Amino acid sequence: MGQIEESKVSCVNILTCHRELLVSRLKSIQCILDNLLACDFLCEEEVEFVQRTATKTDQVRKILELVQCKGEEACAYFIFIIYKVCDAYIDLQPWLKEINYNPSEDVKVMKVVNTDPSNRYCEKLRHEISRDTGFIMSYGQREETRLEDLYTDTLIELMNDSNESLGFLESLDQLLGEHAVFNPQGETIYVMGDAGVGKSILLQKLQNVWSRKELQTDAIFFFKFRCRMFSTFKATEQISLRDLLFKYSCYPDHDPDNEVFDFILRYPEKVIFTFDGYDEIQEDLDLMNVPESVSPEEKAHPLQLLLSLLCGKLLKGSQKVLTARTGIEIQSRVIRKKVVLRGFSPAHLKTYIDLRFKDQEQRELVLVQLEASPHLCGLCSTPLFCWIVFKSFTHLHTMHDSFELPETCITLTGIFLMLSEVFLSRSASPAPSLLKKRTRCASQTFKTGLRPLTAFAKLALQGMERGSFICSQEEITACGLTEEDLALGFLRAVSDYDASESTATFEFLHMTLQSFLAAFALVLDEQATVDSILKFFTECSRKRERSCLPLNFCIGGSSKATEKKPFTPNEHLQFINLFLCGLLSKAHSSLMEHLVSPALLKKKRALLKSYLSNSVKIHLHGLPYHDGNEGRKVHVLPNFLWMLRCIFETGNNDIAQMTAKGIKAGFIKLGFCNVYSGDCSALNFVLQHRQKHLGLDMDNNNISDYGINQLRPSFCKMTIVRFCVNQLTDSSIEILAEELCKHKVVEVLGLYSNHITDVGVKLVAKIVEECPKLRTLK
Numbered sequence: 133m134g135q136i137e138e139s140k141v142s143c144v145n146i147l148t149c150h151r152e153l154l155v156s157r158l159k160s161i162q163c164i165l166d167n168l169l170a171c172d173f174l175c176e177e178e179v180e181f182v183q184r185t186a187t188k189t190d191q192v193r194k195i196l197e198l199v200q201c202k203g204e205e206a207c208a209y210f211i212f213i214i215y216k217v218c219d220a221y222i223d224l225q226p227w228l229k230e231i232n233y234n235p236s237e238d239v240k241v242m243k244v245v246n247t248d249p250s251n252r253y254c255e256k257l258r259h260e261i262s263r264d265t266g267f268i269m270s271y272g273q274r275e276e277t278r279l280e281d282l283y284t285d286t287l288i289e290l291m292n293d294s295n296e297s298l299g300f301l302e303s304l305d306q307l308l309g310e311h312a313v314f315n316p317q318g319e320t321i322y323v324m325g326d327a328g329v330g331k332s333i334l335l336q337k338l339q340n341v342w343s344r345k346e347l348q349t350d351a352i353f354f355f356k357f358r359c360r361m362f363s364t365f366k367a368t369e370q371i372s373l374r375d376l377l378f379k380y381s382c383y384p385d386h387d388p389d390n391e392v393f394d395f396i397l398r399y400p401e402k403v404i405f406t407f408d409g410y411d412e413i414q415e416d417l418d419l420m421n422v423p424e425s426v427s428p429e430e431k432a433h434p435l436q437l438l439l440s441l442l443c444g445k446l447l448k449g450s451q452k453v454l455t456a457r458t459g460i461e462i463q464s465r466v467i468r469k470k471v472v473l474r475g476f477s478p479a480h481l482k483t484y485i486d487l488r489f490k491d492q493e494q495r496e497l498v499l500v501q502l503e504a505s506p507h508l509c510g511l512c513s514t515p516l517f518c519w520i521v522f523k524s525f526t527h528l529h530t531m532h533d534s535f536e537l538p539e540t541c542i543t544l545t546g547i548f549l550m551l552s553e554v555f556l557s558r559s560a561s562p563a564p565s566l567l568k569k570r571t572r573c574a575s576q577t578f579k580t581g582l583r584p585l586t587a588f589a590k591l592a593l594q595g596m597e598r599g600s601f602i603c604s605q606e607e608i609t610a611c612g613l614t615e616e617d618l619a620l621g622f623l624r625a626v627s628d629y630d631a632s633e634s635t636a637t638f639e640f641l642h643m644t645l646q647s648f649l650a651a652f653a654l655v656l657d658e659q660a661t662v663d664s665i666l667k668f669f670t671e672c673s674r675k676r677e678r679s680c681l682p683l684n685f686c687i688g689g690s691s692k693a694t695e696k697k698p699f700t701p702n703e704h705l706q707f708i709n710l711f712l713c714g715l716l717s718k719a720h721s722s723l724m725e726h727l728v729s730p731a732l733l734k735k736k737r738a739l740l741k742s743y744l745s746n747s748v749k750i751h752l753h754g755l756p757y758h759d760g761n762e763g764r765k766v767h768v769l770p771n772f773l774w775m776l777r778c779i780f781e782t783g784n785n786d787i788a789q790m791t792a793k794g795i796k797a798g799f800i801k802l803g804f805c806n807v808y809s810g811d812c813s814a815l816n817f818v819l820q821h822r823q824k825h826l827g828l829d830m831d832n833n834n835i836s837d838y839g840i841n842q843l844r845p846s847f848c849k850m851t852i853v854r855f856c857v858n859q860l861t862d863s864s865i866e867i868l869a870e871e872l873c874k875h876k877v878v879e880v881l882g883l884y885s886n887h888i889t890d891v892g893v894k895l896v897a898k899i900v901e902e903c904p905k906l907r908t909l910k
């Protein structure tokens with residue numbers, strides 16, 4: 133068939149010939165009526181006449197009759213509207229192709245405005261998402277930075293279903309694309325990463341880019357949810373999918389015929405969902421009795437809707453991005469592709485510093501101070517910790533003359549104490565100009581701020597005890613917090629959770645901050661019995677495994693439900709334990725003694741020490757040791773890492789020594805344990821007490837050059853040195869060459885899949901040449 137040009141083939145005839153098809157496929161008439169009216173092909177009365185007609189098909193029939201009555205030009209314009217507003221008339225696009233439609237020059241100059249409800253809704257979504265995602269929030273809602281001024285790329289590793297690396301994401305568009313999809317039937321793109329590594333910010337960036345029409349996708353609807361919202365509903369509460377989308381996300385205006393929802397149901401592939409923080413609703417999912425399927429019309433508990441969406445039982449074909457902390461596994465049949473966030477590489481960190489410090493003098497100062505502390509650099513590879521360190525630096529540096537970033541081994545507790553000091557100093561300070569260049573006295577700041585600190589800590593603990601990350605105004609008031617206290621910055625107001633927006637809801641600035649404050653509450657409490665400080669260790673040890681849920685898979689390992697596991701990965705609680713170890717450490721005793729009675733502090737410290745020693749013994753005793761060719765070896769689980777982190781926070785050499793001695797194997801395998809550079813200080817802290825030689829396999833982690841630097845003192849006793857797939861560059865090989873050639877005990881060296889150039893290769897050759905015991909090189 134030749135091309136149909138309106139000049140040759142009459143559009144009146146086309147409408148007559150294809151009338152039946154048009155009546156059945158034209159689902160939305162709003163935009164057609166608006167444009168016909170705007171171009172004076174129809175008058176107001178005619179439009180009203182159409183609208184008064186009862187059914188959609190009759191309305192279409194009426195429009196066809198009217199335009200055909202008006203003649204050729206009106207019919208040509210009618211078809212042109214369908215051609216121009218292709219998203220709304222998606223069902224008719226194949227038909228236009230079939231008839232080889234090509235608009236005439238006359239009609240091409242006519243204006244068509246897309247007033248389709250779905251399009252208007254898309255515009256509304258873009259507008260709201262753009263407004264909501266434009267800023268990275270900090271310090272309550274007082275200080276905000278534009279996302280585009282501070283967003284820095286991070287390392288995003290693509291994985292297959294066996295958690296083997298498939299390389300790194302090159303652009304955000306690749307996240308949704310087909311690249312590295314290992315299960316085409318799966319519906320969910322799974323984004324994993326440690327606390328504070330930037331999962332929420334990545335989603336925020338994705339949402340923001342979509343709202344600016346800069347994301348390569350033809351999705352026209354975007355719904356963003358935070359998983360914690362789903363646990364705010366009562367167990368008996370039920371809502372429809374329509375309400376979930378419209379009431380809890382964004383409401384479509386001027387859509388009397390429900391066309392937007394119908395469109396979503398018919399074209400789910402035009403929808404993107406993001407669900408942030410799946411780990412936060414694990415407990416609630418455990419308690420759910422999840423039915424097989426949910427229909428789009430039926431009401432169900434929001435958690436059931438969520439699960440049905442993720443599995444593809446609802447809106448099959450829509451794109452879903454789900455984030456969760458590392459260690460939370462979901463069934464692979466649901467996962468389409470998987471990415472793991474690895475935080476800032478050294479180059480990213482440099483970019484972040486450039487963006488963060490516009491003032492050159494300050495920037496250089498920070499660079500020099502960071503250079504002096506590879507351990508701090510390691511911590512700063514996690515964007516959250518980096519943000520805290522730099523925020524504190526900026527604040528404390530402007531306030532006090534001699535403030536410098538801590539050179540020695542600052543712990544995570546140290547970092548969060550610094551952040552709290554910054555928050556509290558905001559209330560203590562009358563006017564910044566008067567205080568400028570005052571001598572810094574952290575304990576004084578904490579003493580002055582003890583009342584609000586205690587209240588925030590209590591609130592954080594109460595939330596953690598009931599597994600909740602949000603709190604109401606009533607709970608805040610009940611803890612004794614005032615309006616002024618809220619301005620300090622520990623909490624921020626959120627509006628996402630309540631469709632009616634009638635009551636104010638708050639959450640801690642970051643979940644890890646809530647864990648930190650909960651630990652603070654345990655230390656500050658002078659009423660509760662001393663052993664209550666251990667409640668989260670106990671809680672972790674009796675966490676049962678979950679395996680029966682549609683999306684859940686077992687968490688971290690294979691031991692039985694009844695088994696005692698003091699270091700089970702359950703991150704929110706693990707962080708409380710970690711901070712407890714830090715707050716009760718000797719390093720912070722002089723500060724804490726200003727806040728709690730020294731006698732009580734001593735009791736708590738002694739109890740923690742004895743508990744920790746005991747738990748470490750049990751843990752080490754229960755490790756799966758294997759005797760093989762390379763001697764006795766042990767493949768530890770992520771729990772081992774939490775144990776090391778806790779020990780490092782205590783700074784207690786006795787426990788570290790006991791741990792080093794307690795490792796009965798000559799070869800530790802820490803492969804695939806999600807070790808990041810900051811952890812290497814903890815590992816080194818224990819290994820420095822080890823007398824005997826040791827093999828260490830840390831393949832497939834994320835330790836980077838900063839980690840190697842931290843492990844430097846331990847290389848003297850390492851016989852097996854495996855750091856394959858670890859983001860190492862030549863500068864790591866330089867350290868290895870120096871240390872291994874000095875001590876000459878290395879027997880096995882594994883370095884494949886890193887970023888080593890010819891320079892590094894030469895250094896490896898030097899190791900081969902100078903280390904006589906080296907028998908295996910990978």
Ligand SMILES: Nc1ncnc2c1ncn2[C@@H]1O[C@H](COP(=O)(O)OP(=O)(O)OP(=O)(O)O)[C@@H](O)[C@H]1O
Nearest residue numbers: 282283284327328329330331332333515516519643
């Ligand atoms: N790509 C990035 N560029 C700049 N800053 C970032 C980036 N990613 C994270 N940050 C900073 O780190 C903070 C924490 O990040 P985010 O909340 O995304 O972590 P998360 O992985 O979602 O943590 P959690 O699992 O604890 O919820 C952000 O508020 C921001 O200040």
